[in-house]
Amino acid sequence: MTEFLEHLRKDVQIYRSDSLYLLFVLIVTVMAFIMSFVSTSSYVSQWPNLLTTEIEMLERQRESLDTYWLTMSNTLLILFVLISSMAMTPEKENGMVRYVLTHRTHGWMMYLSKYLVLACLAIYAVTASSLAYFLVFTAMDLPLLSAGDVFSAMVMPTLTVLAICAIGLMVSALMNKKGAAIALGVVLFLVISMSSTLVTSLAIEAAHDHPDWEPGLDEADYIPGYYKALIRMNPMSLVSGSGMIGEGEGVLIGLGMIAAYVSLGIFIFARERTEFGLLKDLGAKIGGRGR
Amino acid sequence: MTVVGLTKTYGSRLTARNVHALNGASFELKRGEICGLVGPNGAGKSTLIKLIMGIEPRNEGRIIFGDENIGIIGYVPERPTFFEDLTAFQNLLYIARLDEMPGAEDLCHKALDRFGLGERKDDLVRTFSKGMKQRLAIARALISSPKLLVMDEPFSGLDPTMVMDLRGHLKGLRGTGLTILVSSHELNEIDQVCDSIVFIKDGRMVKKEGYARDDGYVKLQITVLNPSEDVMAAMSTAKIISADGGTIVIELRRSEVPATMKRIVDAGGQLIESKILQRKAEEMYADVFLRKEAGQ
Numbered sequence: 328m329t330e331f332l333e334h335l336r337k338d339v340q341i342y343r344s345d346s347l348y349l350l351f352v353l354i355v356t357v358m359a360f361i362m363s364f365v366s367t368s369s370y371v372s373q374w375p376n377l378l379t380t381e382i383e384m385l386e387r388q389r390e391s392l393d394t395y396w397l398t399m400s401n402t403l404l405i406l407f408v409l410i411s412s413m414a415m416t417p418e419k420e421n422g423m424v425r426y427v428l429t430h431r432t433h434g435w436m437m438y439l440s441k442y443l444v445l446a447c448l449a450i451y452a453v454t455a456s457s458l459a460y461f462l463v464f465t466a467m468d469l470p471l472l473s474a475g476d477v478f479s480a481m482v483m484p485t486l487t488v489l490a491i492c493a494i495g496l497m498v499s500a501l502m503n504k505k506g507a508a509i510a511l512g513v514v515l516f517l518v519i520s521m522s523s524t525l526v527t528s529l530a531i532e533a534a535h536d537h538p539d540w541e542p543g544l545d546e547a548d549y550i551p552g553y554y555k556a557l558i559r560m561n562p563m564s565l566v567s568g569s570g571m572i573g574e575g576e577g578v579l580i581g582l583g584m585i586a587a588y589v590s591l592g593i594f595i596f597a598r599e600r601t602e603f604g605l606l607k608d609l610g611a612k613i614g615g616r617g618r
Numbered sequence: 619m620t621v622v623g624l625t626k627t628y629g630s631r632l633t634a635r636n637v638h639a640l641n642g643a644s645f646e647l648k649r650g651e652i653c654g655l656v657g658p659n660g661a662g663k664s665t666l667i668k669l670i671m672g673i674e675p676r677n678e679g680r681i682i683f684g685d686e687n688i689g690i691i692g693y694v695p696e697r698p699t700f701f702e703d704l705t706a707f708q709n710l711l712y713i714a715r716l717d718e719m720p721g722a723e724d725l726c727h728k729a730l731d732r733f734g735l736g737e738r739k740d741d742l743v744r745t746f747s748k749g750m751k752q753r754l755a756i757a758r759a760l761i762s763s764p765k766l767l768v769m770d771e772p773f774s775g776l777d778p779t780m781v782m783d784l785r786g787h788l789k790g791l792r793g794t795g796l797t798i799l800v801s802s803h804e805l806n807e808i809d810q811v812c813d814s815i816v817f818i819k820d821g822r823m824v825k826k827e828g829y830a831r832d833d834g835y836v837k838l839q840i841t842v843l844n845p846s847e848d849v850m851a852a853m854s855t856a857k858i859i860s861a862d863g864g865t866i867v868i869e870l871r872r873s874e875v876p877a878t879m880k881r882i883v884d885a886g887g888q889l890i891e892s893k894i895l896q897r898k899a900e901e902m903y904a905d906v907f908l909r910k911e912a913g914q
Contacts (some may be wrong), residue, residue: 329715329718330716333712333715333716336712337701337704337708337712340703340704340708341701341703341704344703344704344742345703418701421699421702422695422697422699423699423700423701425673426693426695426699427713427716428673429671429672429673429691429693430690430713430716430717430762431690431716431717431718432716
């Protein structure tokens with residue numbers, strides 16, 4: 328535990344002294360307020376002209392909150408792909424990772440410490456976004472949504488950002504150059520993002536082709552199993568799952584994704600400790616790679 | 619430390635493009651010995667160091683550290699790297715705490731003072747000069763009280779002041795019981811710092827040669843103003859190798875040097891200079907590599 332805390336202390340010190348991260352915190356905070364204002368004002372400007380019931384207003388406020396998170400999540404995801412994919416590479420590039428591994432330490436602790444710092448940054452970003460929305464929304468509108476409603480809406484975006492951080496850090500553990508890691512991280516994000524849209528539309532099409540499906544029935548019940556699996560494997564479906572993933576199921580899937588990607592990252596990072604590296608040993612046995 | 623048959627091959631058996639960086643390298647270091655690791659470029663020096671440090675896995679061979687647990691090995695890489703956005707003190711403290719050193723903070727303060735970095739301890743490492751980073755790298759390598767210190771090209775790229783500074787620090791480590799392995803192309807520095815040299819070529823140890831002779835004899839060069847019969851007689855217990863005017867080279871036991879010098883002075887010899895002649899690393903290098911190649 329002490330060893331883990333030492334890595335954590337070091338990582339926090341590095342993040343604190345790097346102006347890039349301070350700038351990031353500032354940008355996220357300012358951006359959250361601007362997006363909240365834009366999102367709330369566009370909705371508020373519509374409703375005085377409409378004759379609406381309280382239930383309709385509540386529904387519109389929910390929709391506005393969902394739209395806000397969809398926009399905000401995409402922005403945060405892009406930012407966190409960039410940040411997480413370069414989290415490890417500078418230290419790998421200059422040889423510090425291998426230097427530290429010559430001391431009494433465990434690679435997985437180094438890795439987890441990095442992830443924890445990124446996770447804290449991600450939780451800050453999502454919480455700040457949520458708080459900004461709550462403040463702007465409360466100030467500008469007749470708030471029918473409670474604080475609990477507003478803040479519970481951040482659960483799925485938080486899990487998505489945490490999953491994307493895990494993927495980004497995994498990329499960082501895989502690559503040795505910062506530029507290459509960022510490029511791969513962005514490409515992966517685009518693939519994940521586009522495949523989510525593509526798979527969802529294909530899944531809906533497949534549901535419509537189902538012989539038992541009729542208009543008015545829930546498409547989610549008629550989607551083939553393999554499409555369901557593909558949708559559940561994609562982090563983007565947590566925020567834009569089109570109602571195909573329930574909240575409780577989504578939380579479980581999100582936590583599972585985070586655990587899976589972090590574990591995979593630790594496995595990849597283990598090759599840095601070449602003397603004891605699992606991947607190197609396997610590689611030497613299977614492919615005859617030199618050791 | 620005993621290195622036995624260390625082998626390292628880069629490449630793939632599938633493509634059959636293997637590079638044998640180390641080819642059964644073997645040698646031994648005694649406790650407290652300062653040993654140079656010398657060889658042409660591509661001889662396998664850096665690979666050997668990486669294998670000792672566990673940075674690269676080895677194909678075959680063993681590294682044995684006597685009967686005791688060697689614990690941490692101090693390591694100064696060719697290009698010392700740090701967490702540039704942390705201070706010198708934070709960099710040292712991180713390593714000291716990872717190695718569970720008791721009184722880590724005090725140790726770090728002392729180490730920084732010892733290497734003349736006490737006043738810059740709270741400065742970010744990215745503001746340090748190359749020489750300061752080199753000193754910090756040695757301080758960091760020694761912070762965990764290792765029994766073995768491995769240095770890869772420590773003199774490379776340093777200006778003369780920094781070289782003298784580093785040489786002084788290395789000499790200061792002599793007699794502390796710390797075994798040091800220094801890889802370097804700077805043969806003059808090897809002469810001044812090391813007790814012995816391991817010559818390595820094509821991934822094999824070609825020769826290990828010490829500066830001191832195993833039989834305890836040394837060659838002493840004496841320059842006197844008056845090489846009279848009495849003065850020459852004062853050297854009768856030693857074997858005279860050559861005598862050129864007032865410059866005489868004798869061979870004698872190292873323990874007999876002070877008594878012989880006293881006899882020369884007592885005999886009225888006006889002593890100008892005396893020095894023990896040692897083979898230089900450059901001569902040894904030429905013997906091992908150049909003459910062999912010329913012979914071939």
